[in-house]
Amino acid sequence: MTSTQHTYFQNMYALNADPWNFATSSYERRKYALTVNSLPRERYVNAFEPGCSIGVLSELLAPRCERLLATDIIPRALEQAISRLKALKNVVVERRTIPESWPDGLFDLVVLSEVAYYFDAETLGYVVTLIVRSTTPGSHVVGVHWRGETDYPLSGDRAHQLIDKNAALQRVVHHEEEKFVLDVWERTT
Ligand SMILES: C[S@@+](CC[C@H](N)C(=O)[O-])C[C@H]1O[C@@H](n2cnc3c(N)ncnc32)[C@H](O)[C@@H]1O
Helix, strand or coil, rough: CCCCCCCCCCCHHHHHCCCCCCCCCCCHHHHHHHHHCCCCCEEEEEEEEECCCCCCHHHHHHHHHEEEEEECCCCCHHHHHHHHHHCCCCEEECCCCCCCCCCCEEEEEEEEECHHEECCCCHHHHHHHHHHHHHEEEEEEEEECCCCCCCCCCHHHHHHHHHHHCHHHHHHHEEECEEEEEEEEEEEE
C-alpha cells in the first residue's frame, strides 16, 4: 500500500502556512458551504474528519456535530487547526496518520475532503473498509475532491468511483461541476 509521502505535505506547509488558501479562497468558501449544506442530517453525534489541515472545514462542520475528531499528519497544520478551533469544546484535534492510526470508536459522519486521492487504489479501498467498520447503518460518508490534473496517486473522480464500489455504501447525494465532485454516501448494511 502506498500514499503520497508525508515529506510532500511537510514541504508544502514549510513554504506556506495555508498552501491551498483554504482560509481565504472564495472557491474553497463556496465548496465548503456546498459540502456542509449537503449533509443529509441536521445533527451528527460523532464525526471524523481525517486530513483536516488548518481546520477551516472543521470549523464549519463543528456546529453540526456533538463531537468532531479532526486529524492531520503535519504539525504545522495541526497547530493552526488547534488555534482556529480552540473555542469549540466539541472538537478534538489529533495527529494521526491514516490508515495506520485509524481512531477507535463509532462515527455517524466521516468527511473525506481533498484527501482520498493521496492514497493509491488499494489503500483507499482499505480506508473505506475501515470507514464501514467504524460506522453503523444510517451513517454518512462525504467525499469532495478536485477533478483537475494532479500527480497524486488517484484523480478525484477515480477516488469517488472507488469509494462507490463498496457495497455497504449507497450514494445519496451527487454534485459535480468542472472543478470538483461532491458525493454523500449512506451506510446501508
Ligand atoms: C489538501 S489538504 C485537505 C484539507 C481539508 N480536508 C480541507 O478540505 O480543507 C490534505 C491534508 O491531508 C493531510 N494528509 C495527507 N495524507 C494524510 C494521511 N495519510 N493521514 C492523515 N492526513 C493526511 C495533509 O497533511 C493535508 O493537510
